[in-house]
Amino acid sequence: MKEKLEPFLPVIGVVGLFAVWFGATSLKLVDPVLLPSPMEAGKAFYKGMYGVLGFDFVKTVYRTLMATAIAAVIAIPLGIVLGASEKLYRSLEFVIDFFRSTPASAMFPLFLVLFGVGDETKISVAAFGAILVILFNVAYGVMNARKTRLLAAKVMGASRLRVLFDVMLFESLPQTFVGLRNGVSLALVIIVVAEMFIGSQDGLGHSVFEAQQMFEMPRMYAAIFAAGALGYGLNLIFLTIERRFVHWSGK
Amino acid sequence: MNAAQHALRVETAGVPSANSLTVGAIKRPHVTVRGLSKKFGKTTIYDNFDLDIPRGELISVFGPNGCGKSTLINMIAGLIPMDAGQILFDGMQLADIKFGYVFQNYREALFPWMRAFDNIAYPLKMMNVSPAERKARTEQLVARLGVKIDLNLYPYQMSGGQQQLVSIMRALVVEPEILFLDEPFSALDYEMTLFMREQLQKLFMESGTTMVLVSHDLEEAVYLADHVLLLSRHPARVADFPAVTSPRPRTDATLSDPEFVSTKAHCLEVFQREVRRA
Numbered sequence A: 001m002k003e004k005l006e007p008f009l010p011v012i013g014v015v016g017l018f019a020v021w022f023g024a025t026s027l028k029l030v031d032p033v034l035l036p037s038p039m040e041a042g043k044a045f046y047k048g049m050y051g052v053l054g055f056d057f058v059k060t061v062y063r064t065l066m067a068t069a070i071a072a073v074i075a076i077p078l079g080i081v082l083g084a085s086e087k088l089y090r091s092l093e094f095v096i097d098f099f100r101s102t103p104a105s106a107m108f109p110l111f112l113v114l115f116g117v118g119d120e121t122k123i124s125v126a127a128f129g130a131i132l133v134i135l136f137n138v139a140y141g142v143m144n145a146r147k148t149r150l151l152a153a154k155v156m157g158a159s160r161l162r163v164l165f166d167v168m169l170f171e172s173l174p175q176t177f178v179g180l181r182n183g184v185s186l187a188l189v190i191i192v193v194a195e196m197f198i199g200s201q202d203g204l205g206h207s208v209f210e211a212q213q214m215f216e217m218p219r220m221y222a223a224i225f226a227a228g229a230l231g232y233g234l235n236l237i238f239l240t241i242e243r244r245f246v247h248w249s250g251k
Numbered sequence B: 001m002n003a004a005q006h007a008l009r010v011e012t013a014g015v016p017s018a019n020s021l022t023v024g025a026i027k028r029p030h031v032t033v034r035g036l037s038k039k040f041g042k043t044t045i046y047d048n049f050d051l052d053i054p055r056g057e058l059i060s061v062f063g064p065n066g067c068g069k070s071t072l073i074n075m076i077a078g079l080i081p082m083d084a085g086q087i088l089f090d091g092m093q094l095a096d097i098k099f100g101y102v103f104q105n106y107r108e109a110l111f112p113w114m115r116a117f118d119n120i121a122y123p124l125k126m127m128n129v130s131p132a133e134r135k136a137r138t139e140q141l142v143a144r145l146g147v148k149i150d151l152n153l154y155p156y157q158m159s160g161g162q163q164q165l166v167s168i169m170r171a172l173v174v175e176p177e178i179l180f181l182d183e184p185f186s187a188l189d190y191e192m193t194l195f196m197r198e199q200l201q202k203l204f205m206e207s208g209t210t211m212v213l214v215s216h217d218l219e220e221a222v223y224l225a226d227h228v229l230l231l232s233r234h235p236a237r238v239a240d241f242p243a244v245t246s247p248r249p250r251t252d253a254t255l256s257d258p259e260f261v262s263t264k265a266h267c268l269e270v271f272q273r274e275v276r277r278a
């Protein structure tokens, strides 16, 4: 009986949240202009996704995935090279850590000068942030490859290059996926912020910002919800790929 | 290589064995260790150490914890460098022979991203054997050993014993001239350990490969060995190198055989003497 209820536990939180929201609006505990009822917000979301909000959603997905893809293509090979040579990594560690700790949003003005106000700027700032996160994780994954496994490959006559591709690469995959998931989350944050403030005509960030400016609260909540669903969905997709692809992780 | 070539190499490249340890009647040595020295920091583990390992025998290495058993086979197998000395295999260098190594920690030694079958075939890939022949030779080995495990599983889907069996098969697939095993069963439960001892004895009798087995269990060391290499505390010396003459296949009955019992008692005596020595 208890086990049967187990899968439904997460639903309780969701139902609870909507109940509180519904209660607060129907009892008029909050200004209805600031917090519309769940039904109104839901209607705005439903209608929006078939219209402008849907278009903004697709734009943000495109930019986020583009940034993540560019970051992955640059950071994964670089991370493997850095991780394989501990001396090289140690000599660059400070630079990587420093830029990893620098808020990527602080780079907007620089990238605006470099790329103008188009998509390139948003995507490249997000890619910049994601690169450092992915790079760091890949390099650590390679560096923390199990010593015994490397020795085993060496004992079987594997060359250094073979050890790199046959063992270190696979050993680093679980950590690489951690990096990819963090990278895509960060890219989404940066893209949404960029869409709000740097001369954007579309995207979820723009949608939230515009709705707020025009005081269309249901539409704003709908856009916020869409952004949340996107972040959650991206994480879920990456987790699913990871489980299939890195089936040995944690075993 | 044929026997004549072997003999030739021993004659021409053989090392003088005046100071070698030849306790009892030992076959022509397979491995000769001469003047081996090794320090870790200020600790001397080996100082001018000599040893002959007879061909086609199973040698158990037994000694106090931390005396240098792993260090010895790791240096012979080229996993760690030696400070000084020479190790030859029939007069040849390690790079010229085929050998296998089985790690204690099978979990970390196998490749979890490969199925068991591909794990076993991996060393053949390193020897540039074609995929078709890799498959054929691996299947041959499996058939010869009569192993009944589903080799399409990934290592983490198998029991510890099965994983270690896969490790041993991976080491045997290249038909090594010598096989090193560092406490291969110590991470297994007792029941599995007993089973794996039988498996190893079967493999040894089947293949005739020279084997060097590090064990921390005296009964196991004596039960499996043709000679027991008893080491002192470091700097390690050969405390004794007694032969175990009980006929193979050894069984549970061997354990209560008077000769076996007395050999084991002798080993224990030597071990305790070495442990007590300050």
Ligand SMILES: Nc1ncnc2c1ncn2[C@@H]1O[C@H](COP(=O)(O)OP(=O)(O)O)[C@@H](O)[C@H]1O
Binding pocket: B040, B041, B045, B064, B065, B066, B067, B068, B069, B070, B071, B072, B234
């Ligand atoms: N890489 C290393 N660095 C420093 N000391 C080591 C290292 N490997 C082993 N030792 C030391 O050398 C001694 C012999 O180690 P080992 O050969 O592993 O012993 P065992 O006989 O138990 O297998 C031990 O005292 C150990 O602490």
Ligand SMILES: [Mg+2]
Binding pocket: B069, B070, B071
């Ligand atoms: Mg050891």
